Structures are given as C-alpha cells and as structure tokens.
Amino acid sequence: MKxxxxxxxxxxxxxxxxxxxxxxxxxxxxxxxxxxxxxxAAAARNLDSLGxxxxxxxxxxxxxxxxVEDPEVEVIVELIGGLSPARELVLRAIDQGKHVVTAxxxxxxxxxxxxxxxxxxxxxxVAFEAAVAGGIPIIKAIREGLAGNRIEWLAGIxxxxxxxxxxxxxxxxxxxxxxxxxxxxxxxxxxxxTFDVEGVDAAxxxxxxxxxxxxxxxQFDRVYMEGITGISREDVAYASELGYRIxxxxxxRRSPRGIELRVHPTLIPERRLIANVDGVLNAVLVWGDAVxxxxxxxxGAGAEPTASAVVADLVDVVRALTIxxxxxxxxxxxxxxxxxxxxxxxxxxxxTAFYLRLRVVDQPGVMADVTRILADLDISIEAILQKEPxxxxxxxxxxxxxxxxxxGNLDQAIGRIEALSxxxxxxxxxxxxxxx
Amino acid sequence: MKxxxxxxxxxxxxxxxxxxxxxxxxxxxxxxxxxxxxxxAAAARNLDSLGxxxxxxxxxxxxxxxxVEDPEVEVIVELIGGLSPARELVLRAIDQGKHVVTAxxxxxxxxxxxxxxxxxxxxxxVAFEAAVAGGIPIIKAIREGLAGNRIEWLAGIxxxxxxxxxxxxxxxxxxxxxxxxxxxxxxxxxxxxTFDVEGVDAAxxxxxxxxxxxxxxxQFDRVYMEGITGISREDVAYASELGYRIxxxxxxRRSPRGIELRVHPTLIPERRLIANVDGVLNAVLVWGDAVxxxxxxxxGAGAEPTASAVVADLVDVVRALTIxxxxxxxxxxxxxxxxxxxxxxxxxxxxTAFYLRLRVVDQPGVMADVTRILADLDISIEAILQKEPxxxxxxxxxxxxxxxxxxGNLDQAIGRIEALSxxxxxxxxxxxxxxx
Numbered sequence: 039m040k041x042x043x044x045x046x047x048x049x050x051x052x053x054x055x056x057x058x059x060x061x062x063x064x065x066x067x068x069x070x071x072x073x074x075x076x077x078x079a080a081a082a083r084n085l086d087s088l089g090x091x092x093x094x095x096x097x098x099x100x101x102x103x104x105x106v107e108d109p110e111v112e113v114i115v116e117l118i119g120g121l122s123p124a125r126e127l128v129l130r131a132i133d134q135g136k137h138v139v140t141a142x143x144x145x146x147x148x149x150x151x152x153x154x155x156x157x158x159x160x161x162x163x164v165a166f167e168a169a170v171a172g173g174i175p176i177i178k179a180i181r182e183g184l185a186g187n188r189i190e191w192l193a194g195i196x197x198x199x200x201x202x203x204x205x206x207x208x209x210x211x212x213x214x215x216x217x218x219x220x221x222x223x224x225x226x227x228x229x230x231x232t233f234d235v236e237g238v239d240a241a242x243x244x245x246x247x248x249x250x251x252x253x254x255x256x257q258f259d260r261v262y263m264e265g266i267t268g269i270s271r272e273d274v275a276y277a278s279e280l281g282y283r284i285x286x287x288x289x290x291r292r293s294p295r296g297i298e299l300r301v302h303p304t305l306i307p308e309r310r311l312i313a314n315v316d317g318v319l320n321a322v323l324v325w326g327d328a329v330x331x332x333x334x335x336x337x338g339a340g341a342e343p344t345a346s347a348v349v350a351d352l353v354d355v356v357r358a359l360t361i362x363x364x365x366x367x368x369x370x371x372x373x374x375x376x377x378x379x380x381x382x383x384x385x386x387x388x389x390t391a392f393y394l395r396l397r398v399v400d401q402p403g404v405m406a407d408v409t410r411i412l413a414d415l416d417i418s419i420e421a422i423l424q425k426e427p428x429x430x431x432x433x434x435x436x437x438x439x440x441x442x443x444x445x446g447n448l449d450q451a452i453g454r455i456e457a458l459s460x461x462x463x464x465x466x467x468x469x470x471x472x473x474x
Numbered sequence: 475m476k477x478x479x480x481x482x483x484x485x486x487x488x489x490x491x492x493x494x495x496x497x498x499x500x501x502x503x504x505x506x507x508x509x510x511x512x513x514x515a516a517a518a519r520n521l522d523s524l525g526x527x528x529x530x531x532x533x534x535x536x537x538x539x540x541x542v543e544d545p546e547v548e549v550i551v552e553l554i555g556g557l558s559p560a561r562e563l564v565l566r567a568i569d570q571g572k573h574v575v576t577a578x579x580x581x582x583x584x585x586x587x588x589x590x591x592x593x594x595x596x597x598x599x600v601a602f603e604a605a606v607a608g609g610i611p612i613i614k615a616i617r618e619g620l621a622g623n624r625i626e627w628l629a630g631i632x633x634x635x636x637x638x639x640x641x642x643x644x645x646x647x648x649x650x651x652x653x654x655x656x657x658x659x660x661x662x663x664x665x666x667x668t669f670d671v672e673g674v675d676a677a678x679x680x681x682x683x684x685x686x687x688x689x690x691x692x693q694f695d696r697v698y699m700e701g702i703t704g705i706s707r708e709d710v711a712y713a714s715e716l717g718y719r720i721x722x723x724x725x726x727r728r729s730p731r732g733i734e735l736r737v738h739p740t741l742i743p744e745r746r747l748i749a750n751v752d753g754v755l756n757a758v759l760v761w762g763d764a765v766x767x768x769x770x771x772x773x774g775a776g777a778e779p780t781a782s783a784v785v786a787d788l789v790d791v792v793r794a795l796t797i798x799x800x801x802x803x804x805x806x807x808x809x810x811x812x813x814x815x816x817x818x819x820x821x822x823x824x825x826t827a828f829y830l831r832l833r834v835v836d837q838p839g840v841m842a843d844v845t846r847i848l849a850d851l852d853i854s855i856e857a858i859l860q861k862e863p864x865x866x867x868x869x870x871x872x873x874x875x876x877x878x879x880x881x882g883n884l885d886q887a888i889g890r891i892e893a894l895s896x897x898x899x900x901x902x903x904x905x906x907x908x909x910x
Contacts, residue, residue, distance in 0.1 A: 063624050069689055070621045167619070173765030174768055175615050175619025175768075178619045179770075182614060182786060183783075184786065186786050188498075253808030253814050262824075276831065280875065295817075305827075307909070311771060314750060328495045329609030329773060330609070330778075337768075343765045369600060371685075378689050385698045387731060388729075471723070
C-alpha cells in the first residue's frame with residue numbers, strides 16, 4: 039500500500055526531531071501502522087538554517103501555506119507554534135480536507151473549540167497528543183484508557199522549566215533568579231521565560247487536560263495562573279523541614295459547586311511519588327473513581343520526546359485511514375504479517391549485574407580466594423560489604439555487588455565459590471539493574 | 475442510537491466491579507462512547523452467591539456457553555479466568571462473530587496467538603487491556619502512545635502481591651513467610667500463592683508486554699521465571715544499606731543477540747522512581763529510543779481498577795463499531811454534543827490548605843493575635859514552625875500550615891494579619907495539596 043503523504047510545517051527543534059524519528063524508525067513504524075509515512079513537503083521560516091537535517095524527498099518552501107495547499111499532501115503536521123499563522127494554517131488545512139497533527143498547546147487551548155468544530159464538519163482528524171506533556175501519552179490515557187471512569191481530579195507537573203528551577207532551588211539551596219539564569223544558559227528556559235515561570239504554558243496544558251477529563255469546552259481564560267517567581271529559597275527549605283516539596287502544579291478538580299482550574303506552586307507531601315519527579319521531567323497524576331490514582335511520567339519537552347507523540351498521532355491517523363475499524367490497532371501492536379522471529383535469549387546468555395551474599399567462616403584468605411575466582415572469570419566487583427562475624431560461630435555475611443556479567447560466567451564462579459571450604463552455605467544471588 | 479449489547483462471563487470480583495462501574499458511570503460512559511453499553515446476559519458459576527449485585531435487566535445463567543450463543547449479544551466480556559473453558563468460550567464467541575474483551579492474562583499469554591489469528595480471520599476485535607497491570611492503560615500506551623519508538627527495554631512491577639510482600643519485608647524487617655501469611659489474611663494473596671510468589675503471573679504479563687513492545691509472537695514458555703520465596707529479610711536489609719531496593723520485576727530487553735525475557739527479584743537504585751512504588755501498586759517503566767523513559771503507575775489489580783480497563787476496552791469497541799473511523803475518539807474525549815457547561819469556580823471559592831510565612835517582630839502576643847484572627851475566620855492550624863529570631867533585628871519567620879480553607883476566607887485573614895504592627899512584611903502564601 040502507498041505511503042501516507044505528510045506535509046510538515048516547521049523544521050525547528052520538534053520538526054527536526056520528527057524527521058529524524060520517522061527516518062530512523064521507518065521500519066518499525068511501518069510494521070505498526072501497516073503503511074509507510076512519508077514527508078513529501080515541508081516549510082521552514084528560513085531554509086538556509088536547516089543544518090545537517092536530511093530533507094531528501096521533501097519539497098521545501100518558506101511559505102507554509104504552499105504546503106497546506108499542496109494537493110498531494112494528506113496530513114498536515116503543524117510544528118511552528120504560536121497562535122498566528124498557526125490557526126489560519128490549521129483551519130485552511132481542515133478546509134482542504136486534510137487531517138492535522140499538532141504539538142501546539144497554545145493553539146488548542148485558545149482556538150481548539152473552533153478547530154474541532156470545523157474538523158467535525160469536514161470529517162477530518164485533528165490530533166494533539168504532543169501538545170501536553172511531550173512524549174507522555176497522557177491525552178490517550180485520559181481520553182481512551184480511563185474512559186470508564188468519572189475523573190475526580192488531576193494534578194500535573196506540566197512545565198519542565200519550572201520544575202527544573204524548583205528542583206535546583208531545593209537541591210542546592212539556590213535563589214530563583216540564579217537558577218533561572220542557569221536554566222537559560224542550558225537551554226531549558228527561553229530568553230523571555232514568562233510563559234514558563236508565570237504559568238502560562240502550564241495553563242495551556244491544564245486547559246486541555248481538564249476538558250478531556252471532565253467533558254467541558256476548552257476555556258483557557260478561566261484558568262487561575264500563578265507562577266514560581268515569588269518562591270524564595272527559604273520557602274523551599276521550610277517546606278522541606280515540614281516534610282513537603284514545592285512543585286508547580288496544574289490542578290483540575292470537580293467539586294460539588296463547579297470545576298477548579300488552577301496553576302500555582304503547591305506544597306505536597308514528600309512521600310508522594312509525584313513529589314519525587316525532578317528536573318525537567320513531567321508527570322500527571324489522575325484520579326478516577328474506578329481506577330483510583332494513576333500516574334504518567336516522562337519527558338515533557340525536547341525534540342525527540344515531542345516527536346514521539348507527533349509520530350504516535352500520525353500512526354493513529356494512518357491506522358484510522360487504512361485499516362478496517364475493527365482491526366485498527368493490531369492485537370500485538372505490529373501488523374500480524376509483520377511479527378519478527380527474533381530469538382529469545384537463554385538465561386546464561388543474559389548479562390546483568392549481581393548481588394551475591396556469601397556466608398563464610400571468618401578466617402584469613404577467604405576474600406582472596408573469592409576475589410581470585412571472580413577475577414579469573416572476568417567478573418569485576420563494584421562494592422563489597424563485609425559484616426562483623428558472629429562472636430560464637432565466627433561466621434559472617436559478605437555481600438558483593440558485581441558489574442555486568444554474562445550469567446553463564448556467574449554460574450561458574452558460584453560453583454567454584456561454593457566449593458571453597460570457608461564458604462559454608464549456598465551463595466545467595468539476586469540480579470541487579472540500573473534501569474537507565 | 476441503540477446501546478451495544480454485552481454478554482458477561484463471570485460475576486465474581488472483577489465481573490461485579492464491571493457491573494458496578496458500568497451502572498454508576500453510565501452517563502459519562504455514554505457521553506464518551508456515543509452510545510450506551512448494556513449487559514443483557516451474564517453467566518456465573520453459582521447464581522446463589524451473587525450477594526447484593528444488581529443484575530436487573532440481565533438474563534442470568536450458570537452456563538457460560540449459553541451467553542456466548544445468545545444471538546442478541548454483540549460483545550462478550552470474559553472474566554472467568556484460567557485457560558479452560560475460557561479458551562473454548564472465547565474462540566466460540568469469535569466464531570459467532572462477536573467481539574471479545576478479556577482480563578485473562580494466562581489465556582492471552584498461552585493462547586493469544588491462536589485467538590488473535592482467529593479474530594483476524596473473522597473480523598472481530600479482541601481487547602485485553604485489563605490483562606496487564608489492571609487499571610493502568612499500559613497496553614494502549616505501548617501499542618499506540620509509543621508507536622513512533624523503537625522500544626529498547628521495559629521493566630515492570632506487575633505483581634501486586636509480590637510487591638506488597640517485599641515492601642512489608644523492607645518496611646518492617648519481617649520474614650517472607652510471616653508477610654505472606656498476612657497477605658493471605660488481607661486477601662492480597664491467594665490460599666495457593668504459587669502464581670504470585672513464584673512469578674508465573676508476572677511472566678504471563680511480561681509475555682504480553684514484550685510481544686507488543688517488540689513485535690514478536692507471544693511465547694510464554696521462553697520466559698525465565700524466578701519468584702521471591704528465596705529472598706531473606708537480611709538480603710532486603712543489606713540491599714538497603716547499599717542504596718538499593720529489591721523489587722520483583724518483569725524485564726524485557728532487546729540485545730544485539732536476541733530478546734531477554736525474565737522475571738526475577740532485582741536490586742534497583744533507591745533513587746529511581748520505580749524503586750518507590752510500594753505495596754500492592756504496579757508500575758511499568760518503558761524505554762523508547764525517541765521518548766526516553768516513561769513510567770505508568772497505578773492499581774494493578776482489584777475489582778474496580780480492573781473494571782476500569784475492561785470498560786475502557788468496551789468504549790474502544792463501541793467507538794470502533796459506531797463512529798466513522800475519522801472521528802472514532804472525540805477530540806475532547808466526550809462527544810461534541812455531550813460537552814457539559816459545568817461552571818468553573820472563581821479562585822475565592824476554591825478550598826485548599828495553605829503554607830503561610832510571616833515575618834514578625836519577636837514580641838509577646840504576636841502568635842496570640844495571629845491565631846485569633848485565623849480562629850475568627852474558622853481557619854484551623856495543622857502545624858506551626860517558629861524560627862529563632864535574628865539577634866540584631868529581633869525579627870523571625872513563622873510558618874503556619876492551615877487545614878483546608880476557602881480561599882476567600884484566607885484572603886480576609888491575610889489582610890487582617892498584614893495589618894498587625896508586629897507583622898513587618900507581606901505574608902507569603904503557597905497552596906498545599908495532599909494529592910490523595
């Protein structure tokens with residue numbers, strides 16, 4: 039089947055990331071979508087500043103409307119941001135019968151009601167997963183995954199810049215202005231940081247989340263907004279002393295009298311999982327009446343995390359366009375004829391680090407014997423914890439953490455260690471993973 | 475439009491939960507799905523043991539095949555568990571052209587390849603979100619939300635019983651057998667706990683997750699399985715001393731030589747978010763090449779959390795059956811004609827707790843004045859932190875944490891407090907949320 043033809047508006051950070059992800063994962067994406075996804079046209083503000091981005095096969099222009107009008111283009115991906123001309127471009131694309139994928143939270147928060155109504159009339163799709171919390175599929179989770187619930191409330195760390203600043207203030211006892219300057223140097227904050235530190239960006243996202251959670255129209259102008267500029271390092275320290283962390287949250291909650299929509303710094307108990315979401319990362323905690331609390335965590339911004347959401351939306355669009363509705367999403371994610379026969383490794387081929395607990399007689403030379411056996415099998419040691427021997431039995435626990443080793447080697451080492459006369463019980467071993 | 479007619483197999487814990495959620499949230503679910511969902515027939519092993527479950531409008535039988543054969547039934551929800559007769563019932567339903575929603579992880583892990591092939595041939599849907607991690611929409615997240623990624627690895631706490639036991643062993647320094655007995659008393663562990671503590675249940679779920687992450691067939695018999703019965707409280711304590719937590723993880727990872735599929739206790743660094751997922755809760759950490767790490771957290775079992783996933787699948791099925799593919803999922807989750815005009819509260823109507831920081835002159839009566847003002851406005855105090863006064867200026871910070879109060883009242887209180895001569899700077903106030 040012919041690939042779906044995409045027109046891309048914007049070749050900046052996220053646009054570039056989208057091009058790279060679609061290229062690098064072409065095979066996997068096609069196996070999932072059942073059909074290729076090909077960018078045939080793209081618009082950038084300045085075609086001279088594309089760097090080393092590979093735009094092979096794309097008709098390039100500096101006039102975004104040209105891409106929108108291109109009769110071959112089936113889906114428009116809008117990644118230029120801002121309200122205008124994004125709104126005009128998206129509405130024009132819809133009028134042309136083209137589907138739209140956008141990462142533009144401001145556009146959806148301000149003009150979503152109008153855009154969705156037009157899309158409904160024209161029978162086209164408008165997908166916007168990338169508009170909230172970057173690569174975290176939070177729109178899909180709420181809109182589909184929690185569709186059985188009455189959502190009671192949600193609270194999200196949905197601005198990475200603000201979270202980075204608050205995290206640094208706490209970890210290093212630094213002042214707001216000091217950290218903001220660093221965030222700007224690192225590229226986590228814009229030269230004009232207003233949208234991030236005053237809560238406007240978070241309010242855009244909260245507008246969208248609240249609407250899909252509660253089934254109310256988008257109403258950005260009703261969101262209460264308070265930024266983090268007023269938080270002092272003393273506040274952060276006092277909160278900590280009392281067992282709390284200060285996070286900049288977007289909160290939407292039903293109450294008997296109406297819906298609360300508010301963005302502001304918030305003290306939350308430090309034991310909550312979401313209190314430990316640090317740095318530029320995002321997380322959204324959603325409370326449904328049936329499921330209870332669920333939390334979604336990941337990168338909320340950045341080229342490829344945002345591209346991840348854009349491409350997921352494209353796959354959704356392609357699946358809807360291509361496949362009969364009853365098998366829109368393949369059971370096992372990939373098309374039935376595209377499953378791979380990759381082999382599954384036997385356990386002795388698997389590499390992990392290990393925790394080893396040895397029960398030994400406290401006598402000279404034990405550790406020398408053990409470490410010699412490990413060295414002979416190329417197993418290196420990350421840490422040793424030697425406990426005091428028992429006064430009566432002169433037996434002691436020795437704990438070794440190894441670096442990554444092939445399990446087959448470790449098995450051999452354990453065999454030899456257990457054969458030592460000074461090792462008086464089977465060796466306990468537990469695998470260890472860094473998970474990063 | 476007429477409701478979709480459901481036949482429910484199993485009226486036990488999850489079956490009962492599904493009936494209750496569909497009844498309680500009927501209105502919200504219909505607004506989302508665009509069509510009602512009605513259970514018209516149900517089978518239970520013993521119709522005398524349904525307790526107070528409201529089965530109004532359902533034809534009840536003790537013969538599950540009767541429900542499957544019922545010509546009026548459009549979708550079968552299989553919640554009886556186990557391999558047989560679940561397999562025969564599901565295959566029979568498919569042969570009858572009925573769609574299937576199931577929470578049965580053993581069934582999918584063992585017979586999914588056969589079931590999906592049959593469903594493909596017959597053009598019916600088989601949905602199984604509830605089979606992995608209960609109410610967490612992890613199947614949807616991987617299969618759709620991360621569709622742009624090459625998934626590198628995933629690691630999950632996917633058995634709540636094992637996680638509860640390990641959490642108790644660490645928190646209370648207790649032995650495995652001791653905690654297991656308690657878990658059985660609490661109903662977190664079965665009388666025969668083998669599936670949970672030996673890793674079989676986790677292996678079922680890992681089989682499914684690996685397949686949808688990597689695009690390989692389901693192959694339960696290739697999963698390496700190790701339970702938590704061999705973990706001693708000493709191991710838990712030593713791991714802790716070294717900065718690690720022991721978690722029972724299902725891990726699936728690509729390596730250049732093949733795919734690793736393994737379930738075993740694992741030491742992980744305590745700073746990782748997933749290391750802090752405690753008790754019966756589940757979490758799955760997924761690493762995609764574009765998005766990086768994302769984490770999904772929530773209740774992995776229980777009547778209503780599992781029902782949450784079952785109903786989400788039903789809404790998916792109904793949306794696919796009912797709506798044109800291009801508007802399968804409404805933009806704002808609810809059908810465009812079903813948005814509500816619930817009012818958004820003004821901020822002075824919102825109730826939260828507060829952190830207040832006062833800069834005061836250190837003189838008698840200040841606290842009496844402040845607490846009197848708060849009491850007069852019905853604001854009660856949860857905690858007070860009084861810092862040492864500065865030796866030169868005799869000024870000090872006083873921090874007050876309030877209980878929940880209407881923001882309008884708090885505004886009044888702050889006005890009065892700032893009017894006190896002993897309060898020498900504007901009051902800092904930050905909202906506080908328990909998030910539970």
